[in-house]
Amino acid sequence: MNNFSDEQVARQVQGGDIEAFGSLIERFEAKMSRYSKRFLIGYEDSQDLVQNVFLKAYQHINSFNSSLSFNSWIYRIAHNEFINFIKKKGKEPMPFFDGDSIFPHPISREDPHKDLMIMQDSRQLEENLHKLQPKYREVLVLYFFEEMSYEEISDILKVPVSTVGVRLSRAKAELSKLYKL
Amino acid sequence: MKEHLKPQNLKSEVMDQISSGKVAATPKWIVLAKIFLVIFGFMIIFGLAMFAGSFLFYRLREEASFGAVFNLSRELRSYISASLLLSFLLGIGLILLILRKGRLGYKTPLLWLIILMLTVSATSILVLDRVKFHDAMFASSIKSGKPGVGAKVYHKLSRQNSDTRVIGRVVKMQDQKIYIHDRKSWRPQPILVEPSEEIIFLSAIDNISIGDIVEALGQYEENTFRAQKIQKLRQFNPNSLILP
Numbered sequence: 214m215n216n217f218s219d220e221q222v223a224r225q226v227q228g229g230d231i232e233a234f235g236s237l238i239e240r241f242e243a244k245m246s247r248y249s250k251r252f253l254i255g256y257e258d259s260q261d262l263v264q265n266v267f268l269k270a271y272q273h274i275n276s277f278n279s280s281l282s283f284n285s286w287i288y289r290i291a292h293n294e295f296i297n298f299i300k301k302k303g304k305e306p307m308p309f310f311d312g313d314s315i316f317p318h319p320i321s322r323e324d325p326h327k328d329l330m331i332m333q334d335s336r337q338l339e340e341n342l343h344k345l346q347p348k349y350r351e352v353l354v355l356y357f358f359e360e361m362s363y364e365e366i367s368d369i370l371k372v373p374v375s376t377v378g379v380r381l382s383r384a385k386a387e388l389s390k391l392y393k394l
Numbered sequence: 395m396k397e398h399l400k401p402q403n404l405k406s407e408v409m410d411q412i413s414s415g416k417v418a419a420t421p422k423w424i425v426l427a428k429i430f431l432v433i434f435g436f437m438i439i440f441g442l443a444m445f446a447g448s449f450l451f452y453r454l455r456e457e458a459s460f461g462a463v464f465n466l467s468r469e470l471r472s473y474i475s476a477s478l479l480l481s482f483l484l485g486i487g488l489i490l491l492i493l494r495k496g497r498l499g500y501k502t503p504l505l506w507l508i509i510l511m512l513t514v515s516a517t518s519i520l521v522l523d524r525v526k527f528h529d530a531m532f533a534s535s536i537k538s539g540k541p542g543v544g545a546k547v548y549h550k551l552s553r554q555n556s557d558t559r560v561i562g563r564v565v566k567m568q569d570q571k572i573y574i575h576d577r578k579s580w581r582p583q584p585i586l587v588e589p590s591e592e593i594i595f596l597s598a599i600d601n602i603s604i605g606d607i608v609e610a611l612g613q614y615e616e617n618t619f620r621a622q623k624i625q626k627l628r629q630f631n632p633n634s635l636i637l638p
Binding site: 273 | 405407408409411412417420421422425
């Protein structure tokens with residue numbers, strides 16, 4: 214089973230092999246737990262949500278197109294689950310309109326020094342993460358901790374690649390302000 | 395320690411729920427049926443939008459006040475109506491685009507609610523206009539000689555026009571008398587139209603034959619419409635999107 218790709222294992226699950234789904238859980242449980250802990254920082258019961266993510270993934274396994282990335286697909290499910298959870302809790306503002314998408318700005322030039330500073334001090338980053346808006350926190354988590362590309366993040370969040378760039382740029386600017394405080 | 399134990403619990407708990415049958419995968423045929431329904435629904439909405447668009451275009455071209463106020467030709471009315479309709483559709487498209495792009499990347503029922511509202515509104519307008527304000531009005535007017543219940547509001551709005559204007563299909567001709575089936579009038583059908591003494595023939599009455607669409611301007615004298623002006627109109631198709 215270890216030699217198979219995620220998509221091949223998913224195809225086996227679609228064919229009725231329930232045990233193969235156990236293999237997918239093993240592959241993604243650490244990633245999902247990490248994603249939930251950092252995105253849902255300051256919330257309890259994040260582990261229960263990860264369980265829901267896997268249950269929903271199994272329920273909807275037949276809607277997964279195995280020619281696409283399983284990784285992006287399961288992250289998309291997790292994203293929806295976590296966002297709904299945040300909305301339900303009502304602790305953080307979740308505006309319907311997103312200015313970053315409606316009025317896109319040119320992506321600022323990447324600053325490797327700033328990135329390095331953020332990545333090196335990951336402990337302080339985690340401390341500051343919960344002070345950010347969810348939409349900025351999420352792109353940071355996916356980019357720095359899950360090491361995803363702009364395209365993958367765009368695929369998960371269902372926003373244009375340019376919007377991912379704008380959010381990331383603004384998230385870094387917000388973080389820089391927090392570091393200076 | 396607790397953190398290390400969690401992932402193992404997670405896998406067993408998920409697999410327990412799956413093997414006990416509490417959680418089941420949605421069958422493939424349901425997934426396919428949903429896709430089919432989405433495509434089918436889109437086709438219906440598209441067809442409905444086309445129909446509503448062509449109907450609105452026809453109504454604007456034939457009845458909008460800008461045509462009469464500026465005394466525009468039929469061609470100009472067509473272009474202005476098409477431009478107005480296009481602007482309206484672009485406006486709706488822009489709103490939907492903003493809503494679509496404005497989402498934070500998660501599902502929202504609002505977009506679907508708006509689409510549903512638009513569809514229901516368009517359907518209601520069409521159904522009311524086609525059934526209540528025309529057929530019901532026609533049926534009840536034959537019985538009572540008064541406007542039908544469903545047509546009262548519509549009749550009130552168009553009363554000024556309907557008392558001085560008859561427009562419809564010629565169903566019978568006898569000497570200089572023409573019987574016109576005016577779908578908008580609440581009077582018993584067909585309406586007897588007789589030329590008045592001040593008649594101005596814009597198109598010779600000899601050219602008018604049964605089945606033609608004509609417009610007569612004048613006044614009622616009891617149940618006879620005394621026309622001062624009669625003209626033959628071009629045949630129209632309300633559902634046609636083709637400009638004249």
